[in-house]
Amino acid sequence: MVHTVVAGFDGSAESRAAAEWAAREAKLRGLPLKLVHVWEPVPEPIAQAPLLGAETQQHWSERIPREAAEGLRLRHPGVDVTVEQISGRPGEVLPRVAKDAELLVLGSRGLSGIGGFLVGSVGQMVVAHAGQPVVLVRAGEQATDEHAMDPAGIPSAAAPFRPVVLGLDTDNPHDAVIEFAFDAALRRETALLVVHGWNPPPYFPYGLPADSEFEAELGRQDTAALAEVLRPWRQKFPAVEVVEQSRSGSPANHLVDASREASLVVVGRRIRRSPLGAHIGPVTHAVLHHSTAPVAVVAHG
Structure with a gap:
């Protein structure tokens, strides 16, 4: 079994910072990186609304993670980056997907005006239930910060x-x-x-x-x-x-x-x-x- 570094990705600024950190860590460890995009199924009445057409849903569920992976490959040559898309609740899915990974990386918003994180409910749930090490990375975290x-x-x-x-x-x-x-x-x-x-x-x-x-x-x-x-x-x-x-x-x-x-x-x-x-x-x-x-x-x- 090939171990990986797994990063939760939803297109937000904090998840992009986490993906960048995860790519750097994957290079340090000589491991592939897997971006995991978990999307929650939209309730049927809302799914039928005209503002949520098939094109918009496909854009968020396919195009954004794919483009993020392409950018990571360019900025971190030598790191094998793949994308996995899963339906479900992120707090439940991510610990399960990462059970065979070396570590799981998540993003967290920085607190405005105060050094530190704002750890949301999903992040806290994943940290509390994951068996593998979980790394929290702030939005805006850059390589130079380390x-x-x-x-x-x-x-x-x-x-x-x-x-x-x-x-x-x-x-x-x-x-x-x-x-x-x-x-x-x-x-x-x-x-x-x-x-x-x-x-x-x-x-x-x-x-x-x-x-x-x-x-x-x-x-x-x-x-x-x-x-x-x-x-x-x-x-x-x-x-x-x-x-x-x-x-x-x-x-x-x-x-x-x-x-x-x-x-x-x-x-x-x-x-x-x-x-x-x-x-x-x-x-x-x-x-x-x-x-x-x-x-x-x-x-x-």
Whole structure:
């Protein structure tokens, strides 16, 4: 079975940005790219309306994805780009189509005036249910956004990649999340910044005077725990420069701060079988909505 990179495509600006990112990622991985256009059947009474003729429907369901694929082939020579069109609900179809893919890429609107994403209901549903890694890309994301400044101080795709950022929970580290981040840094020939946020025990702030030495000791213990988790991965990926960052405070805030200088942010999502439905988790949810770099969400058990 040939693995692919799959990008959800509907013709919008955000899906076009996602397709461009997916093409660059496919080239890094040496994989083909599949654009998946999911169209929802129009209810019969509306389908018969004169404003929705056969020509208009064919334009959106066939011509736009085909032309997008042709443009991607020209801009990313060597990447095999195909188009698949499926009828159904995007939030249900995309995770199913991508179950054998290496990753699924989706677009998300940028928040006007504020750095970060606006993750719609389809994106949240796909992230919450997909078994494969899902990458969210903002509308307007360009190749230069992932790279450092050139000697002239201008962002350039010819300059080295910015670091990959990994949000790591040292209490429950998961191999799939860590390996994805190390592999992404290796392919980009860039550093991996591992971010872990920690807080004092819940009883510490209540009725107790501030103890800077105690908090410093907690910080040293957390730094040691982070180093211990990463030790075997440093050995497995010796070519990747690893920068460890253990800081007191909200993990989500630290990751959002780090995203401003990142090419990619990697976070995890626990697979939960709950009668109330799947959940993304508070840290991942916050990073998805406020990161200024593309975000990869890696599902784990």
